[in-house]
Amino acid sequence: MDPRESFTIAARSIRSHKLRSTLTVIGVVIGIASVVTFATFGASVQAEVVGGIADSGANNVYVLGQPADEEGFQQALQPVFTEYDLDRLAEIDGVEAVVPRGSIPINAVTHRGDTVALQQATATTPEAVTDETLVAGRSFERGANETVLNLAAAEATFAENVTVGDEITVDRADETWTLTVVGIVNGTAGELPVGNFGPQPGLYVPADPFYESVVESPNANARLRAYPQATVIADPASTLAVTDAVETYLQERSDARQLAPDGVELVARTSGDFAEQISDVIDQITRFVTGIAVIALVVGAIGIANIMLVSVTERTREIGIMKAVGARNRDVMELFLLEATLLGAGGALLGLPLGLAVAWGGTRYAEVGFAFAPFWSALAVLVGVLVGVVAGLYPAWRAARVDPIDALRYE
């Protein structure tokens, strides 16, 4: 039958039961809005985190040991990357710097009479501090009694703010270092993009002379400093080639290969790899939560089915009349299906902006950027329409099967 006429008739019967139709649509609105909210919020968090990682050094190749059966970014803590390895890595074409990173156990740090307990200092090379990361001062020099603090340590740890030129005292089990603060940084080059979600106080010192983890280098036949992790900073144009070369070196000739204990795998990862892994995790969480929201959508669908069944019963006589004046079963089915579909589509069209609005509020609250998820939004509308169709199928089929003779007698 004429689609415009079907639409008019269906819309009119929806309007003739305003309250009932509104409540039914609200059911669908809640379902669609929940799905859109969680999907959009998930996408926003993902975009924020992944974007953050990608920003922090797309040209970094992270070299680390990893338990062999781990997929994530679990780090093995054995110091296996010797200075011999670091020198070889630095010789690879396209490598700008190699920044090792090791931790030194300490007990406490004192600044102007205020002593704060701190478990570790980070030993690295001057290259870890770059112009981009410096807030004030300069990097430390090799072999000097100098240190660089991050913002959390400089401004939020001691009673008085630490400024460049101040002296701090580091207490260890058996000795005490007096160091001059030469720089304040906000992050360091080659820092792993994960693991530090909160601003932890950080104290950076030159590996020479303070770092003490020393192993026998099989290649150099000498005792050399060794680190659990190093970051190769590549020329941005050749990050991929550098990653491959680093991987090859690690697997074929490195000290680390011989030093690494069984079950530890040496890997070279880019921030893209990390981004992908985190992205996967967030994706799974989003899908899980969105899946729960789908339950609300199912409830909405049941609401439509329920109201349509009531409607079929109430309009039995009208169905009889339509059939008496020439409506085929198909026409009747079409009308009821269209009505259910309109309810579903109405719910989807209202639920989509509501869901987006709630998600937007969520991103403000969580302080992440809002990322529109076009796929999920389109899917939500499509699902709303589908929900109407599916929920309307059985009632419409019932309507089509109404016997006109009985229906016309029906009061």
Place this chain on the structure above:
Amino acid sequence: MAQADADDVVTLSGVRKTYDLGGVVEALAGVSLSLPRGSYTAVMGPSGSGKSTLLNLVGGLDTATEGTVTVGGRDLSAATEGERAAIRGSRVGFVFQTFNLMPRLTAVENVAMPLVFDGWGRTERRERARDLLADVGLGERLDHRPTELSGGQRQRVAIARALAPDPELILADEPTGNVDTETGERIMSLLDDLHAAGNTILLVTHERRIADHAERIVHVRDGVVERIEELSD
């Protein structure tokens, strides 16, 4: 009794209709009848005589258990459900005792409804419905809903609706049963006019006064045709 005549609009031959309601009930026990084109026939009988069943079979709302029912040359017993719907919509016009108008549609929309299912265009539908409502004297009430119309006006809308697809046959089931006597007379004279204009009418009633409007009366009792009375006026 029923000879196959090319100019018969309706032919029933040996029609039986049984219902299984816990036991078999025979509503029609072998009825043969034909309605010539342009004729005006009344079917009379007490309730339970089978006259409504007869109307439902001729109107394509129901199918015969045995025998054949032809309307406009189409054998309804051989028709599918969809084909019977098409016949109801285009070849037959129903007028019911309880009007059976769609409560949410206006007079024009009610009259145009058979044409929707018959595939007419929107403008043609409205034009035809307006003309028909004007013919039955409701030209001023086109956009009124059934609840805003009197019983007589509703029945006139229903008659206009029955005429909409220009059917070969008008079936009227106790058309005056729900209106007062005076209104009933006006409706009957409207049917008389339609007959005079060449329409074939089959009227079911239990009132002699109403049946007298027809050319002949078919008396039905216990599912069989008791006698056929030709009226001359």
